[in-house]
Amino acid sequence: MTAMDTNKAKTGVFSAGRALITDRTLRTDKWWIQPLITVGVFVSFIIYATFRAFEKQNYFAEPLISPFYSPCLSTVCVEGSAHFGTPIGALSIFGMVISPALFILIFPLGFRLTCYYYRKAYYRSFWMSPPACAVAEPHKKYTGETRAPLILQNGHRWFFYAGLVLNIILTYDAVIAFKNPEGEWGHMSVGTLVLLANATFLWLYSASCHTCRHTIGGRLRNFSAHPVRYKAWTIVSKLNHYHPNFAWVSLIGVAFADFYVRQVASGAITNFYFF
């Protein structure tokens, strides 16, 4: 046996010197279910979000605006939907007007792609690195997050800040949903509840973020010297425990809010007003 060659060809659990076992894993449980579900939900979300981002219509029904298109900052936004002006005008490539959703979606996309929880979820399910614990991954080489492009995951905090700005805007959208289609305050519809729930889930997702936990107090050495930040840190730490749950709920919440607005805007359903 040419030990050197075997060493090179066989790494991981098949490395020379380790117990000679030919199976990649001896797990007997259904370890592949979790990654499969993750792929299923992500792929469905991506398909739906892509379709909606390019649909360029049915995203506004006074006073409801879809979270995919808010804030709508382009001159091609449908009338009344550009609550914050149209600073980016109407950009187009090859004669095609760029959907106003795209300028906005980069931020939540970046936020979620660099999220510590989602990283775990997609590294496991899409990249199979590893597919599940103690299940050998298929890759020959592995450098983790030490090089480009994955070293950019360290920029999560910038997306976190951008996410806070978007949360404020989406909260504003939920507040103006207390108007009726004629613009009078003091009304409430199913759409109001949908947008309120969406904003709440997004705040919980941001508040439970690991970067939030670090910023609010985690980076301190001496908690006793910063009692207020310590208190805030304990609260965020409790929320942080449920960060994966908030990640899923807010993802589904945002898709549902968009779907609801789409149904109303396209006339498929009427937005029921309680008062």
Add this chain to the structure above:
Amino acid sequence: MTRKIKMRIWRGNSETGSLQDVSVDANEGEVVLDVIHRVQATQMGDLAVRWNCKAGKCGSCSVEINGKPRLACMTQMASFAEDETITVTPLRAFPVIKDLVTDVSFNYKKAMEIPSFEPPADLKPGEARMQQIDVERSQEFRKCIECFLCQDTCHVIRDHEENKKSFAGPRFFIRIAELDMHPLDMLRNRKQKAQEEHGLGMCNITKCCTEVCPEHIRITDNAIIPMKERVVDVKYDPVRWLGSKIRRREEVL
């Protein structure tokens, strides 16, 4: 109540080996280690197995049971189905010595590479005063029993032998975090070292270490991710980096 169970136990050494079938009695309330001991006493007199406390506190009996890294003394026989074949192998991330016993010296080498606690120079023995809230984060990490199940399951080295030289592993990330969060530790470049020398950046936070830790230490959430954020503070965040140069912030934190 005694029942007969089917087991497959890996036997061999660093050159060769295989899974061997045995049928053995298991009594009510027993753990996998009890049954392994019965196999040793009745059928395989020379079966090598490492153990010590039988109470989940010494970290010696780490093996893989049905493919999962676990403590043999804390795995109840009752957790398996009646007709299930229970497969027991040595840890698959480390070189095997004999049967269920592996050579875990990698971990002791890594332990020596972590710079130790550095108290303030003028602090005399017995003078240190700290408040509970300042040490409680570190205390979670002190629960570690050094079973190295986290090290064994971590795909960075389990699946890539060549990474062993540049990766300390989750057990030592909690050690680094413990010291970096310690109010009296004066060593100021732990974060940089964590990233540059101990391979913190290799971890992709997939949380297998947390899943297997018998002490339920939240390794990834409470040590690795906070350390990654601390590394960003000093290495990848231009705003904070500038701030620390101007105000020498780290000292007052």
